[in-house]
Structures are given as C-alpha cells and as structure tokens.
Amino acid sequence: MSLTDEQLERYSRQILLKEVGGKGQKKISEAKVFLIGAGGLGSPAILYLASAGVGTLGIVDDDVVDLSNLQRQILHSTETLNQPKIASAQLMVSKMNPDVKVNTYTERLNAENILDVIKDYDIILDGSDNFPTRFLVNDAAFFLKKTLISGSIFRFEGQLTTLKPHDDAPLPCYRCLYPEPPPSGLVPSCQEAGVLGVLAGTIGVMQAAEALKEILGIGETLAGRLLIYDALEMSFRNVRVPKNPTCALCGPKPSITELLDYEISCSLPSPPDDSLDA
Amino acid sequence: MSTVRIPTPLRGLTDGQGKVIAEGESIAALIDHLDMSYPGMKERLCDDAGALRRFVNIYLNEEDIRFYKGLDTPVKPSDEVSIIPAIAGG
Numbered sequence: 001m002s003l004t005d006e007q008l009e010r011y012s013r014q015i016l017l018k019e020v021g022g023k024g025q026k027k028i029s030e031a032k033v034f035l036i037g038a039g040g041l042g043s044p045a046i047l048y049l050a051s052a053g054v055g056t057l058g059i060v061d062d063d064v065v066d067l068s069n070l071q072r073q074i075l076h077s078t079e080t081l082n083q084p085k086i087a088s089a090q091l092m093v094s095k096m097n098p099d100v101k102v103n104t105y106t107e108r109l110n111a112e113n114i115l116d117v118i119k120d121y122d123i124i125l126d127g128s129d130n131f132p133t134r135f136l137v138n139d140a141a142f143f144l145k146k147t148l149i150s151g152s153i154f155r156f157e158g159q160l161t162t163l164k165p166h167d168d169a170p171l172p173c174y175r176c177l178y179p180e181p182p183p184s185g186l187v188p189s190c191q192e193a194g195v196l197g198v199l200a201g202t203i204g205v206m207q208a209a210e211a212l213k214e215i216l217g218i219g220e221t222l223a224g225r226l227l228i229y230d231a232l233e234m235s236f237r238n239v240r241v242p243k244n245p246t247c248a249l250c251g252p253k254p255s256i257t258e259l260l261d262y263e264i265s266c267s268l269p270s271p272p273d274d275s276l277d278a
Numbered sequence: 279m280s281t282v283r284i285p286t287p288l289r290g291l292t293d294g295q296g297k298v299i300a301e302g303e304s305i306a307a308l309i310d311h312l313d314m315s316y317p318g319m320k321e322r323l324c325d326d327a328g329a330l331r332r333f334v335n336i337y338l339n340e341e342d343i344r345f346y347k348g349l350d351t352p353v354k355p356s357d358e359v360s361i362i363p364a365i366a367g368g
Contacts, residue, residue, distance in 0.1 A: 041368045129368040131333075154365040157286040178364040180332040195367055228362060230286075233296060239337045239362065242345055 003029075007099065011053050019218045025053065029099065031215045034058040034121035036109070036137055038089040040200030041127030041151045041207060043075035048208040050093045050100045054215070057093065058121050060105040061085040072197030109133060111259035114140040123214055125207050126150045131181035132262035138163065138174035139259050142250055149210045149222075150174060151203040156196050158203035158229040161241060162210050162222040165250040171223045176244035181262055199231050280353050282312060283360040291316040300359075305336055306349040308359060323361065324349075333364040 003011075003025060011028075014020045020028075031054050035042045038061040049057060063085050065076040073085075080088035086104035093102050105117055114136060118124055124146050126137050134150070141148040145166035152159050165173040206227070213219045228237045248255045282300050284292050292298055300315070302308030313320035325331055329349075336343045337360040343351040353359065 037368050039368050127368040129366060131364070131366045134364075134366055151368070152365045153367045155286045157365065159362075159365055177335070178333045182331075182333045182364070193367070200368075226362070228360075230296065237360070239335075239340045239360065240342065242342070244344075 002026075007053070010097075010099075014052065020216060024216045024218075027215050027217075028053050028212065029055045031123070032056040032058065032121045033123045033125060033211055033215075034118050035060070035125045035127060036133065037061055037127040037129065038073070038075055038085040039063070039069065039127060039129060040072045040153060040195065040197075041204040042089075042125070043073045044201045044204035045125055045127060045151075045208040045211070046075055046089060046093065047096065048205055049211060050097045052208075052212060053097065053099055054211075055099070056101045056103065056121075058103045058105065058118070059086055059089050060107070060109060060117065061089070062106050062108045072195065072200040074201070109136060111136065111261045114259065115144060118146065119144055121146065123211050124148045125211060126152075127204060127207065134174065135181050135262055136259060139249055139256065142166070142173050143259070147214055148174070149207045149214070151207045153195055153199050153203055155194055156199060156231045158199050158231075160203055160206050160210070160222060160227040160229070161225065162214070164223050165243065167223070169224075170243040172241045172243045173247065173250045175249045175256075176247045177226060177241050179244070179248065196231055199229075202229060202231070279355055280308065281358045282308065283358065285361055285363055285365075287363055287365065288319070288322055288361065291318050291322070302353060304349065304353060305338070305343050305351045305359070308353055309349070335362045336360070337362060 011025050015022055015025050033049055033054050035046055038059050065080050065083055065085055065088050069076060075092050076088045090102045090104055093100050107113060124141050128134055142165055148163040150161050150163060163173050164171050210221055213221050224241055225238045226241050245251055279299050279301055282298050284296055284298060300308045300311045302311045309320055309323055323334055338351055338357055
C-alpha cells in the first residue's frame with residue numbers, strides 16, 4: 001500500500017521526522033489499535049491516534065454520552081448527548097480523518113467475549129474506569145501476547161505504564177505491579193470521585209504517544225516503568241516495575257490459567273471518605 | 279526522618295499534604311509512625327495480618343520494597359518513600 005498525495009500532505013509533519021518517514025507512516029496506517037473505553041482517557045487517545053492516521057481503531061464502550069462527561073471526554077459534544085459513546089466517537093473520527101476505519105463494540109467485556117473481540121488488534125489501550133475490567137484486560141492481553149498500554153486517573157493524579165510480558169526481555173504484566181484488585185468491601189462506589197478534566201487529557205495523550213512508539217518501534221517506552229503524574233505538583237516521577245518471578249499470571253508457575261470475571265461491586269455499608277477506586 | 283510521598287487517594291488522612299515526614303528504621307516502623315501521626319493510615323496500607331495490601335505498593339526511592347525485604351526493608355533518613363496504590367479511573 002502506498003501513500004496518496006493527500007496522505008503525504010496530511011501526515012507531512014510527522015513524515016518529516018526521520019524516525020517516522022514514509023515507511024513509518026505506512027506502519028501507522030497498517031496498525032490496529034483497540035481502545036477500552038471512549039471516556040476521559042479514550043477520548044484524547046482516539047483523537048490523536050486517528051489524526052496520526054492509525055489505520056484501524058477498535059473501540060468498546062457500552063455507555064451513552066452524559067452531560068457530566070463533557071468536562072473531560074472531548075470526543076463527545078453537546079450535539080451527541082444521550083447517543084451511544086461509540087456512535088459519537090465514530091462520528092468525530094470520520095470528521096477528523098476519513099482514512100481511519102473504526103470498529104465499534106457495545107457489549108460489556110467479560111471473560112467470555114474479550115479474547116474474540118481483541119484478537120485481531122496489535123496494541124490495546126486501557127482507559128477503563130474499574131478494576132475488574134483492568135484485570136480482565138491484562139489477563140486477556142497476556143494470553144494473546146498483545147502489548148497493553150495502561151492509563152488510569154484519580155482526582156489530580158495519573159498513572160501510566162506499558163505492559164508486554166510476552167517480550168523476550170523479562171518485562172512485567174499489570175499483576176506484577178498490582179497482584180490483585182481491591183476487595184469489593186474497599187471499593188466504595190461506582191460513582192466517580194471527581195477528576196480534573198485536563199488530567200484525562202494528559203494521560204490519554206501519553207497513552208497515544210506510547211502506542212505510536214510501539215507501532216514505529218522507536219524510542220524507549222514505559223515497559224518496566226510506571227509513570228506517576230501529579231497535576232497539583234506538576235511533577236512526573238518514574239518507579240521501576242520489575243517482572244514478578246512469582247506472578248500468578250505471567251510467572252513460571254502460574255495459578256491463573258484462564259480468564260476470571262471479578263464482580264463489579266457498587267455498594268458498601270459505610271463508605272470511607274476516600275477510595276482507592278475512581 | 280524520611281520523606282514519604284502520599285498519593286491522592288490517601289491525602290484525606292494527611293490534611294491534603296502530598297509529602298510528609300516520618301521516622302523509622304524499616305518500612306514497617308515507618309508505617310507505624312505514620313499511623314500515629316495520621317490515624318487510619320496503617321489500615322489503608324496493610325491487611326489484618328499486617329501484610330502490605332496487594333493493590334498498594336511502597337517504593338524506596340525508585341524500587342518496589344516487595345523486591346527488597348518487603349516491610350522489613352531498612353530505611354535511611356536520606357531515602358524517599360512513596361506509597362502508590364492502584365487507581366482505576368478512566
């Protein structure tokens with residue numbers, strides 16, 4: 001597949017980069033990226049991946065656009081209120097870049113369907129809003145040997161890492177970093193705890209940057225590192241994330257050999273002021 | 279005295295402070311000291327058996343204490359300790 005004159009012009013500013021060039025642009029246009037969620041993180045990631053010319057975007061979200069989403073979910077607009085988020089996402093991407101093919105999925109991901117849904121994609125971006133999905137996506141990505149770029153946000157703080165435990169180098173999965181989700185008793189509610197809208201932008205855009213680097217095979221990704229961003233301090237910190245030699249999923253003696261569905265719990269007798277969930 | 283970085287979800291216990299000072303020659307001692315200054319902190323970090331909760335990590339400088347000596351990991355005054363829990367918002 002060669003680039004048309006219009007594509008050469010559209011992508012000229014990144015083709016100019018020697019790390020990209022025409023060859024890299026072709027890699028981008030042949031890439032298939034799957035996004036878990038078209039919300040706070042998914043919105044900016046989808047917009048930048050689409051504008052960069054990623055050939056195929058798969059998007060799963062079972063929600064509709066709510067007025068309270070628009071403070072940070074910049075894929076959606078007042079015009080698309082009450083519409084399914086995937087329809088709103090598809091509309092915005094088609095306006096921005098008709099080169100991009102968008103596949104949409106409205107089913108809630110579970111142990112039954114996730115492998116089938118994500119199997120044809122190269123890279124998975126997790127922008128989900130709950131722990132059960134995050135652990136499910138991690139396990140599925142591990143079983144299918146897919147690179148997973150995990151972003152999460154809470155109030156003024158964000159976390160980002162790239163997970164490729166299938167790599168030859170010993171690199172961690174999400175369970176090497178956090179072995180298990182919080183028990184449901186410690187997760188106060190599914191209502192959002194509040195988040196600064198631009199925080200979603202910062203982390204979501206960095207997820208897109210990691211995806212483009214993975215597609216192009218350039219630079220140093222966050223594989224083996226966790227980036228912590230504090231918007232109040234305006235600080236970025238890295239900590240090391242080694243592969244856990246006793247990881248229940250990707251270790252040499254795994255106890256998790258098939259997908260598990262964790263229950264999404266929304267109730268607690270007396271929620272504490274702060275939660276570890278968002 | 280070591281500096282301890284407090285993540286957003288736990289700042290409700292520290293009057294909003296993102297960095298606090300705590301004393302202790304090991305991570306376990308430091309958590310006990312933190313809990314005296316900020317009651318409830320230990321319960322948020324450790325389970326009933328006293329083990330670090332499996333969705334909370336503690337880093338000594340840039341390294342996860344689980345890959346040192348866990349809660350027995352020695353701490354020097356010049357060290358920076360960071361508490362980093364899993365967060366799930368998207």
